Amino acid sequence: xxxxxxxxKILERLEHAGIKKVKVAVSDxxxxxxxxxxxxxxxxxxxxxxFGFCNVVFxxxxxxxxxxxxxxxxxxxxxxxxxxxxxxxxERAVPWDNNVPFFLxxxxxxxxxxxxxxxxxTLKRVLxxxxxxxxxxxxxxxxxxxxxxxxxxxxxxxxxINPDPLTPGMFGYSILRAGQERxxxxxxxxxxxxxxxxxxxxxxxxxxxxYEAAICFSDALESADRAVLFKSGVKDIAVRFGIxxxxxxxxxxxxxxxxGHMHQSLWNENGENTFFxxxxxxxxxxxxxxxxxxxxxxxxxxxxxxAPTVNSYKRLVDGYWAAVKPSWxxxxxxxxxxxxxxSEKSTRVEVRISGSDVNPYLSLAASIAAGLWxxxxxxxxxxxxxxxxxxxxxxxxxxxxxxSDATRKLKDSKIAREILGDxxxxxxxQTREWEWREFQDAVTDWETRRYFEIV
Numbered sequence: 001x002x003x004x005x006x007x008x009k010i011l012e013r014l015e016h017a018g019i020k021k022v023k024v025a026v027s028d029x030x031x032x033x034x035x036x037x038x039x040x041x042x043x044x045x046x047x048x049x050x051f052g053f054c055n056v057v058f059x060x061x062x063x064x065x066x067x068x069x070x071x072x073x074x075x076x077x078x079x080x081x082x083x084x085x086x087x088x089x090x091e092r093a094v095p096w097d098n099n100v101p102f103f104l105x106x107x108x109x110x111x112x113x114x115x116x117x118x119x120x121x122t123l124k125r126v127l128x129x130x131x132x133x134x135x136x137x138x139x140x141x142x143x144x145x146x147x148x149x150x151x152x153x154x155x156x157x158x159x160x161i162n163p164d165p166l167t168p169g170m171f172g173y174s175i176l177r178a179g180q181e182r183x184x185x186x187x188x189x190x191x192x193x194x195x196x197x198x199x200x201x202x203x204x205x206x207x208x209x210x211y212e213a214a215i216c217f218s219d220a221l222e223s224a225d226r227a228v229l230f231k232s233g234v235k236d237i238a239v240r241f242g243i244x245x246x247x248x249x250x251x252x253x254x255x256x257x258x259x260g261h262m263h264q265s266l267w268n269e270n271g272e273n274t275f276f277x278x279x280x281x282x283x284x285x286x287x288x289x290x291x292x293x294x295x296x297x298x299x300x301x302x303x304x305x306x307a308p309t310v311n312s313y314k315r316l317v318d319g320y321w322a323a324v325k326p327s328w329x330x331x332x333x334x335x336x337x338x339x340x341x342x343s344e345k346s347t348r349v350e351v352r353i354s355g356s357d358v359n360p361y362l363s364l365a366a367s368i369a370a371g372l373w374x375x376x377x378x379x380x381x382x383x384x385x386x387x388x389x390x391x392x393x394x395x396x397x398x399x400x401x402x403x404s405d406a407t408r409k410l411k412d413s414k415i416a417r418e419i420l421g422d423x424x425x426x427x428x429x430q431t432r433e434w435e436w437r438e439f440q441d442a443v444t445d446w447e448t449r450r451y452f453e454i455v
Contacts, residue, residue, distance in 0.1 A: 006088055006089075007047050007048060007086070007088040008048070010047070010088055010091060011044050011047060011048075014040065014101055015040070015044075019040050019101055020039070020040055021037045021038065021039055021040060021043075021100060022037070022038050022040060022043040022100065022101045022102070022103065023035060023036075023037055023038075023094060023097070023100050023101065023102045023103075024036060024037075024038055024043070024046075024084075024086065024102070024103050024104070024105055025102070025103075025104055025105070025232075026053060026057065026084055026104070026105045026106065026107065026118075026120075027104075027118075027119045027120060027228055027359065027361060028057045028058065028062075028119075029058060029117070029119065029359065029427075029428065029431050030061075030062045030308065030359055031119065031228055031231070031358065031359025031360060031361065031362070032062060033228060033229075033232045034053075034057045037100075038051075043086075046084075046086060047086045047088065047103075050083040050084060050085050050108060050112075051083070051084055051086075052081030052082070052083065052084070053081060053082055053083075053084045053105070053107075054079055054080075054081055054082070055072070055073045055077075055079060055080060055081065055082035056073065056079045057082075058070075058072055058073060058082075058107075058117055058118075058427070059072065059073035059074055059079060061431070061434060061435065061438070065438070067430065067431065067434050068434075069430050069433065069434055070427060070430045070431065070434075071426070071427070071430075072117055072427055082107050082115065083107065083108050083109070083110065083115075084105040084106065084107055084108070085105060085106055085107075085108050086103050086105050087103065087104050087105060087106055087120070087225075088103065090102075090103050090104040090225055091103055092195055092196035092229075093194075093195075094195060094236075095191045095194040095195055096187075096191055096233075096236060096237055096240065097236075104120070104225055104228075104229075106118055106120040106121055106124075107120075107121065108121075116421055116423040116424050117423060117424050117427045117428075119359055119361035119362050119365075120221075120224070120225075120361050122361060122362065122365045122420060122421065122424050123220070123221060123224055123361045123362070123364055123365040123368075124221065125365075125420075125421065126364075126365045126368050126369045126372070126419070126420070127220055127221060127368070129369070129372055129419075130266070130368065130372055133372060133375065133376075134268055134269065135266040135267065135268065135274065135372075136219060136266070136267045136268075136269075137219070137220040137264065137265075137266055137267075137368055138217055138218065138219060138220065138223075138264065138265050138266075138267055138348075139217060139218070139219075139220045139223040139224075139262055139263065139264050139364060140200070140214065140215060140216065140217030140218070140223060140262070140263040141214075141215045141223055141224075141226065141227040141230070141260065141261070141262055141263075141360060142212060142213065142214045142215070142259065142260070142261040142262075142263070143212065143213055143215075143227070143230065143231065143247065143258070143259070143260055143356050144205050144210060144211070144212045144258040144259050144260075144356055145210065145211060145212075145231075145234070145245050145246060145247045145258050145356055146165065146166075146207065146208075146209050146210045146245070146246050146248075146251055146258065147165070147166040147181075147184075147209040147210070147211060147238065147243050147244070147245050147246075148163040148164055148165055148166060148209060148243065148244045148245075148246065149164040149165070149166055149242065149243060149244075150163050150164060150243075150244040151239075151242065151244065152244065155244065161445070163244070163246075163251075165208035165209035166181060166208070166209035166243060167180060167181065167204075167208060167209050168208050169208060170206045170207060170208070171204060171206070172203075172204060172205050172206035172207075173203050173204060173205075174203075174204045177204045178202075178203065178204055181241075181243075183241065184237075184238065184241045184243060185202065185211075187237050187240075187241070188202060188211075188213070188234060188237060189202050191233075191237055192230060192233055192234070192237075195229065195233055196226070196229075197215060197226045197229050197230050197233060198215070198216040198226075199213050199214065199215055199216065200214040200215065200216045200217075201213070201214045202214075205256075206256060207255050207256055208255070210256075210258070213230065213234075215227060215230055217263060220264075220364055220368065223360075223364070224360040224361045224364050227260075227360035228359075228360055228361070231247055231356075247260075247356040247357055248311055248356075248357060249307070249309065249311050249312045249314065249315040249355035249356060249357045250311055250312075250314035250315040250355075253314065256320050256321055257314070257315030257316075257320055257321070257322055257355060258315070258355060258356035258357075259315075259321070259322065259352065259354065259355060259356060260354045260355050260356040260357070260358045260360070260363065261350055261351060261352050261354065262350070262351040262354060262363065262364060262367060263340075263348050263349070263350050263351075264348060264349050264350075264351065264367065264368065264371070265347065265348040265349070266287065266288075266291065266371075272344070273344055273345060273347055273348075274287045274288070275287065275288035275291070275347045275348060275349070276288075276343070276344040276347040278344070282330055282339065282341045282385075283341040283342075283347055284339065284341065284347070287375060288339075288347070288349070289380065289381050290374045290375045290377075290378055290379045290380070291349070291371035291372070291374050291375055292328055292337060292339065292349055292371070292374070292381060293374045293379035293380060293381045293382070294370045294371045294372070294373045294374020294375065294377070294379055295337055295349070295351065295367055295370045295371050295374065296326045296327070296328055296336070296337055296381075297326070297370075297374065297379065298370040298373065298374075298413075298415060298416075299326040299336060299353065299370070299399070300326060300397075300399055300400065300406075300409055301409050301410060301413035301415060301416055302366045302367075302370060302410065302413070302416060303353075303399055303400055303406040303409065303410070304403065304406045304407050304410050304428070304429075304432050305358070305359075305362045305363050305365070305366035305367075305428075306351075306353045306354040306355070306358060306363050306366070306367075307353070307354075307355060307358075307403070307406065308357060308358060308359065308362075308403075308432065309357050309403065309435065310402070310403050310435060310436065310439040311357065312355050312357055312403065313400075313401055313402050313403060313406075315355050316353075316399060316401075318391045319391060321333065321334075322352070322353070322355070323335055323336035323352055323353050323390060323399075324390075324391060324398055324399055325390060325391075325396040325397065325398055325399060326396050326397075326399065327383075327386050327390045327396055328381070328383075328385055328386065329385040329386040329387065329390065330385050330387075332385070332386055332387070332390065333352070334386070334388075334389050334390040334391060335352065335385075335386050335390045336351070336352055336353040336390075337349055337350070337351055337352065337353075338350040338352055339385070351363075351367050353399075354367075362428070365420060366416075366420065369419040369420055370419070372419070373415065373418075373419050383395070383396070402436075403432060403435060403436050403439075404433075404436045406432075407429055407432040407433055407436065410425065410428075410429055410432075411425075411429045413425075
């Protein structure tokens with residue numbers, strides 16, 4: 001295991017503290033954490049090598065229904081254990097769970113090499129590429145999500161119809177609304193910080209019961225770790241208050257959707273932001289321009305990594321704060337990629353296309369890989385920045401309008417396979433094809449309301 005000496009020191013410290021159990025978790029393909037408690041003796045053995053975790057976590061969907069179309073695992077393999085390596089650098093304690101020690105893990109193949117379809121390993125491959133080009137990637141994640149006065153049991157009994165929003169009305173940046181749920185609001189801010197997921201800002205957004213949090217920026221892998229832990233942690237904290245958060249991209253047709261924006265920059269070995277150029281009118285370096293050009297150009301082919309569910313595409317509609325075309329602009333919130341020309345420390349791109357339903361490892365991997373591809377090919381920004389409403393003023397073609405069309409573009413993309421790995425892309429495509437097929441076979445409440453009585 002990497003840095004074996006460090007994990008031995010961690011184990012000695014935990015044993016000296018009398019720790020009896022440890023919580024571990026891994027990310028599935030949808031970015032949902034799957035985990036368990038391990039007895040300390042079991043964890044000690046696993047931490048210096050690997051431990052088995054049923055590979056069904058890559059063989060079923062978000063509802064635990066087994067895929068029938070993936071090669072990696074299935075009934076044809078008997079669902080054996082896969083090997084998980086503890087990422088010791090992710091150590092933290094869970095303040096709302098009696099400070100139980102917690103670690104993330106990542107999947108490895110039987111020979112110890114990274115498992116190609118593991119989301120965390122996919123991001124690490126991309127970051128290794130960035131490192132070979134002389135870059136360290138910095139990222140900060142933002143999430144919007146709705147909160148409801150519900151429990152899982154009660155909402156299931158209601159058939160997921162008419163959930164009760166935490167607060168009424170449209171009231172963004174409201175001190176009043178935040179104060180009305182002060183204990184929950186403060187618990188998020190304080191306990192997530194103690195959990196090693198520091199929050200830069202937390203406020204209400206426009207919509208009944210909707211919050212937005214900006215997680216402090218960090219190196220990209222740590223940023224992705226924080227993001228998956230944030231989504232899971234907020235749900236865990238909320239249960240204590242009788243609240244159910246939802247990171248669904250668009251839960252109601254007449255309300256804004258929920259974003260999962262990413263703020264990115266590349267730094268060199270001297271600790272300098274390579275995106276900044278004081279001599280450029282927009283303070284954008286040539287490196288920044290090529291990185292951005294790669295992201296904009298490849299967006300249509302990589303869209304399922306930013307809009308991974310059937311519901312994601314209900315968010316990508318005109319006039320609801322989410323871009324519908326590959327576009328860029330200077331401090332423009334209608335584009336898919338917003339350039340923020342700040343200081344030599346803060347100049348960055350905000351990738352606005354991604355929703356709150358993303359798997360952060362994969363949205364980060366895809367966006368960074370596209371940018372690096374742009375640098376490698378010395379791409380230029382073909383179009384001028386959009387200076388008005390990108391919904392109407394951008395000449396770019398509309399992005400795919402549903403998961404099926406977007407997945408087809410990804411499946412046919414040679415570049416996606418080149419920059420993210422053929423094995424990974426093939427597996428991810430198969431999972432999205434399954435997701436669309438499940439939706440096509442479903443009978444929705446829209447259909448029953450429209451046709452049940454009248455036809």
